[in-house]
Amino acid sequence: MDTFLAALFSGTSRGAIYALVALGLVIVWRGAGVVNFAQMGQAMFSTYIASTLIQNGNPYWVGFFVALFAGAALGALLDILVMRPLSNKKKTELLSSESMRAAIPVIASLGILGVLQALAGIIWAAEERGFPAPAAQEGFTVAGSVMPFTSFDVFVISIVLATLTMTTIFFKKTGVGLAMRATALNQEVARLSGIRTNFTRTLSWAISGAASSLAGLLITPTSNLSPNTLDLVLIIGFTAAVVGGLDSPAGAVLGGFILGLVISFVTFYLSPEDVFLSILAVLLIVLIVKPRGILGGKDSRRV
Amino acid sequence: MSSTAKNPSIIRRSFRRTIFFIIAILAIGSTFEPYNQAQLAVVLIYFIGVLSVTILTGISGQISLGQGALMAVGGYTTALLMTNYSISLWIAVPASIVGAGIAGALLGIAAARLSGPYLAGTTLVIALAIPTIANRFMSVFKGDEGLPVDVGYPPSWFSNFFGEPTYEEWQLYVVLPFAAIALFFASNLLLSRTGRMWKSIRDHETAAALTGVNYSRQKVYVFIIASIFAGLAGALYGLRGLVGPSVYPVALSLTLLTAAVLGGIRSIFGAFIGTVIVVFLPDWIDLVLDNFELSEQVSNFMPALISSLLLILTVVINPAGVAGGSHLHKHK
Amino acid sequence: MLTIENLTTSFGSVIALDGISMSAQESKITTVIGANGAGKSTLLRTISGLESPTSGSITWEGQSIVGRKPEDIVRAGIAHVPEGHAVISELSVEENINMGSLFRRRTHKSDVAASLEEMYQLFPRLQERRKQLAGTLSGGERQMLAISRALVSRPRLLLLDEPSLGLAPLVVEQIIDCVNTLCRSTGLTVLLVEQNANTALGVADHGVLLALGKVVADRPAAELKADSTLRAAYLGY
Ligand SMILES: Nc1ncnc2c1ncn2[C@@H]1O[C@H](COP(=O)(O)OP(=O)(O)O)[C@@H](O)[C@H]1O
Ligand SMILES: [Mg+2]
Numbered sequence: 123m124d125t126f127l128a129a130l131f132s133g134t135s136r137g138a139i140y141a142l143v144a145l146g147l148v149i150v151w152r153g154a155g156v157v158n159f160a161q162m163g164q165a166m167f168s169t170y171i172a173s174t175l176i177q178n179g180n181p182y183w184v185g186f187f188v189a190l191f192a193g194a195a196l197g198a199l200l201d202i203l204v205m206r207p208l209s210n211k212k213k214t215e216l217l218s219s220e221s222m223r224a225a226i227p228v229i230a231s232l233g234i235l236g237v238l239q240a241l242a243g244i245i246w247a248a249e250e251r252g253f254p255a256p257a258a259q260e261g262f263t264v265a266g267s268v269m270p271f272t273s274f275d276v277f278v279i280s281i282v283l284a285t286l287t288m289t290t291i292f293f294k295k296t297g298v299g300l301a302m303r304a305t306a307l308n309q310e311v312a313r314l315s316g317i318r319t320n321f322t323r324t325l326s327w328a329i330s331g332a333a334s335s336l337a338g339l340l341i342t343p344t345s346n347l348s349p350n351t352l353d354l355v356l357i358i359g360f361t362a363a364v365v366g367g368l369d370s371p372a373g374a375v376l377g378g379f380i381l382g383l384v385i386s387f388v389t390f391y392l393s394p395e396d397v398f399l400s401i402l403a404v405l406l407i408v409l410i411v412k413p414r415g416i417l418g419g420k421d422s423r424r425v
Numbered sequence: 426m427s428s429t430a431k432n433p434s435i436i437r438r439s440f441r442r443t444i445f446f447i448i449a450i451l452a453i454g455s456t457f458e459p460y461n462q463a464q465l466a467v468v469l470i471y472f473i474g475v476l477s478v479t480i481l482t483g484i485s486g487q488i489s490l491g492q493g494a495l496m497a498v499g500g501y502t503t504a505l506l507m508t509n510y511s512i513s514l515w516i517a518v519p520a521s522i523v524g525a526g527i528a529g530a531l532l533g534i535a536a537a538r539l540s541g542p543y544l545a546g547t548t549l550v551i552a553l554a555i556p557t558i559a560n561r562f563m564s565v566f567k568g569d570e571g572l573p574v575d576v577g578y579p580p581s582w583f584s585n586f587f588g589e590p591t592y593e594e595w596q597l598y599v600v601l602p603f604a605a606i607a608l609f610f611a612s613n614l615l616l617s618r619t620g621r622m623w624k625s626i627r628d629h630e631t632a633a634a635l636t637g638v639n640y641s642r643q644k645v646y647v648f649i650i651a652s653i654f655a656g657l658a659g660a661l662y663g664l665r666g667l668v669g670p671s672v673y674p675v676a677l678s679l680t681l682l683t684a685a686v687l688g689g690i691r692s693i694f695g696a697f698i699g700t701v702i703v704v705f706l707p708d709w710i711d712l713v714l715d716n717f718e719l720s721e722q723v724s725n726f727m728p729a730l731i732s733s734l735l736l737i738l739t740v741v742i743n744p745a746g747v748a749g750g751s752h753l754h755k756h757k
Numbered sequence: 758m759l760t761i762e763n764l765t766t767s768f769g770s771v772i773a774l775d776g777i778s779m780s781a782q783e784s785k786i787t788t789v790i791g792a793n794g795a796g797k798s799t800l801l802r803t804i805s806g807l808e809s810p811t812s813g814s815i816t817w818e819g820q821s822i823v824g825r826k827p828e829d830i831v832r833a834g835i836a837h838v839p840e841g842h843a844v845i846s847e848l849s850v851e852e853n854i855n856m857g858s859l860f861r862r863r864t865h866k867s868d869v870a871a872s873l874e875e876m877y878q879l880f881p882r883l884q885e886r887r888k889q890l891a892g893t894l895s896g897g898e899r900q901m902l903a904i905s906r907a908l909v910s911r912p913r914l915l916l917l918d919e920p921s922l923g924l925a926p927l928v929v930e931q932i933i934d935c936v937n938t939l940c941r942s943t944g945l946t947v948l949l950v951e952q953n954a955n956t957a958l959g960v961a962d963h964g965v966l967l968a969l970g971k972v973v974a975d976r977p978a979a980e981l982k983a984d985s986t987l988r989a990a991y992l993g994y
Binding site: 151157159204207208222224225226228229230232233234235236237239240241243244247248353354357360361364368395396397398399401402405406409410413 | 482486488490535538539540541542543545546547549550551553554557558560561627675679682683686722723725726727729730732733734736737740741744
Binding site: 297300301303304307308310311312313314315316317318319369 | 805807826827828831832836837839843844845847848852855856857859860861862906907910
């Protein structure tokens with residue numbers, strides 16, 4: 123029973139973070155039609171900025187908000203420098219096929235990830251450093267035993283749920299959200315409708331940059347900070363987004379919690395060695411049953 | 426696939442390419458000192474792996490971030506055969522393609538329903554998960570320690586005939602025939618009707634379906650062929666000393682993709698150029714950096730920084746890669 | 758008034774528009790007809806900024822619009838309904854319509870709401886289906902939706918690319934009627950591209966016949982309709 127509760131709690135708090143990462147991926151996917159493998163590189167970079175500020179004596183929250191802002195700025199910058207020129211190249215022969223148009227931005231984002239990690243290594247050296255949490259990290263006591271569930275976890279989960287609510291409302295109810303969805307779904311019709319698609323894409327990158335920086339700030343207290351620490355988180359977050367449905371913010375969050383729980387239960391009941399194989403199993407099962415993820419729509423992108 | 430055999434001019438063309446390739450590598454290799462001969466061997470090994478990306482992504486349009494996992498399958502197959510049954514590498518390496526081919530078929534069946542980012546993500550998770558099997562079945566795969574294997578020593582007739590090669594030189598000679606065979610097959614495949622059909626699937630999925638091409642089945646075939654190349658590369662890669670999870674990390678898959686894109690994702694020549702760049706870039710950068718007083722912190726990350734920047738620049742400025750322009754003209 | 762002079766647009770070695778000169782009179786329906794591949798769609802796409810011409814000029818309300826972005830050309834009062842019922846299937850009917858007025862939602866708040874209502878009056882079937890995804894609509898409904906999306910931007914010039922494509926004759930008639938009424942009652946200028954020459958020339962004031970990227974006839978619609986030699990030579994009936 124204790125093991126069960128422990129696994130449940132730890133899975134929920136990890137799941138919340140994967141959910142946030144997945145949410146960031148979904149925002150860029152829905153807003154710009156790109157899966158951004160550089161996302162956690164951006165998060166790592168802005169968390170280093172926060173860490174440097176805090177180490178130099180600034181209060182936690184200064185570092186926190188500067189990091190969010192830096193994440194947004196970096197996201198926008200990457201779109202303007204890399205993704206926009208790329209999407210303007212659509213008429214070249216190589217990019218004339220749909221499959222290549224999907225593959226090339228993925229490759230570009232992997233390049234961005236490499237650049238960010240190398241730069242972080244050059245600027246901040248490669249050794250790990252810790253990163254503070256804004257809330258207590260002592261576990262709550264349930265029926266006499268200390269659970270792996272802390273007020274920091276409560277903080278994380280509430281932030282994730284708030285972000286989900288805001289993203290859903292933003293996409294569904296606001297004009298900018300509609301413009302962003304239209305841009306990702308059909309750039310030509312969006313432009314003919316008067317939507318400034320360059321701007322909406324950049325905005326998607328900025329929002330997702332901020333969301334993933336938030337994820338970075340919330341993960342690093344438990345995993346330390348180094349240029350590569352967040353790679354694994356990205357892969358798991360990506361799996362979460364695919365499991366839940368890349369098109370759906372709610373799906374991303376659902377997928378995040380599913381993966382958090384799977385990882386936690388496998389770790390507690392089987393062995394940590396089995397974690398990746400079980401992630402792969404979950405992914406394959408979901409994709410074979412529902413190729414667009416649990417809450418993903420139908421495959422209407424194809425004509 | 427039978428169309429390959431029917432067209433002698435394609436075979437002749439591929440054969441000429443291959444002979445030229447062998448002569449060029451031998452000529453260049455003989456001028457190198459041992460370190461660079463070993464690097465050249467790595468180029469040949471990667472080249473086979475990059476060809477698998479060229480076939481999968483460049484020719485058929487499917488993206489895979491998990492070719493490293495298939496390399497691991499090839500590596501373990503060979504290593505197990507060599508250590509447990511003392512089978513000669515000349516048999517064990519070709520046998521590895523069977524293992525990789527089976528893995529590729531399974532992967533292809535799962536992947537046939539996926540495309541774009543879904544496929545990229547799934548293959549990435551595969552790249553991460555497969556090497557952990559080594560720890561799951563410790564008794565067979567020996568966990569993180571891995572299985573030590575190497576190219577051994579040349580047979581006596583070889584030494585008698587050509588003189589005693591250095592270990593590095595021997596590595597190169599072991600790898601070269603496999604690379605040449607891979608090149609020959611890839612070249613045939615690209616020029617054949619099958620290759621053209623795969624390109625048509627890539628470019629016009631809907632149209633290809635209308636002309637009666639069984640899209641899903643072809644996707645599985647592509648995966649099997651690409652996996653065979655990857656498995657062969659993985660087997661040879663392991664023969665550099667060790668087959669273990671650390672030899673086939675996720676980064677390996679990304680390196681293959683980088684090489685394929687830098688050189689030109691649609692051509693064999695591009696695959697080779699890209700591989701040369703990726704393998705020798707760190708050395709070239711070191712040469713340049715030696716002229717500057719840089720801290721270790723900076724110089725350690727320079728190769729990664731520059732190759733990633735090159736990747737981005739290639740994709741943004743000339744997505745067809747170094748070899749792209751001329752090649753596209755030829756195959757219009 | 759829209760005036761086009763010597764307009765040339767090419768795709769690599771394919772010259773799709775080869776020195777086109779024509780105009781669309783204010784509050785009139787001008788139709789561009791011609792066989793498949795004549796360059797009709799390219800003409801509209803060049804006007805709306807989706808393609809950039811290699812040479813020539815496009816003057817709208819006294820100003821050159823060559824080189825402007827599509828999203829700015831919409832703001833200048835030109836709305837384009839591209840070929841093939843261009844709606845976004847993954848968005849709801851109402852979202853598709855709203856998309857067209859997003860750029861006016863701050864500056865013309867009340868008119869945006871009014872324009873949506875107008876569209877529902879014009880096409881009541883869209884109102885019934887307002888929450889449905891556009892992908893679930895029939896061909897005719899999609900065309901109505903695409904036109905509505907264009908109209909809520911309050912254009913002074915409407916570019917329509919083959920609205921009749923793939924639709925049943927009854928639906929075609931309904932849509933063409935609707936465009937006709939709009940033009941006559943609100944003074945909207947319409948540039949209607951059609952392969953279905955008879956229908957188009959039936960409602961249009963003026964007709965332009967394109968062949969292989971060149972203008973071969975530019976006359977009042979009735980005259981063009983009566984010219985059986987031209988019809989036989991270029992339209993094949
Ligand atoms: N994006 C494009 N790339 C290359 N050629 C094109 C493109 N769009 C149109 N064309 C060519 O331009 C010519 C005119 O096409 P289009 O304007 O679509 O004709 P229409 O609408 O009258 O049927 C055709 O020969 C067509 O093949
Ligand atoms: Mg047309």
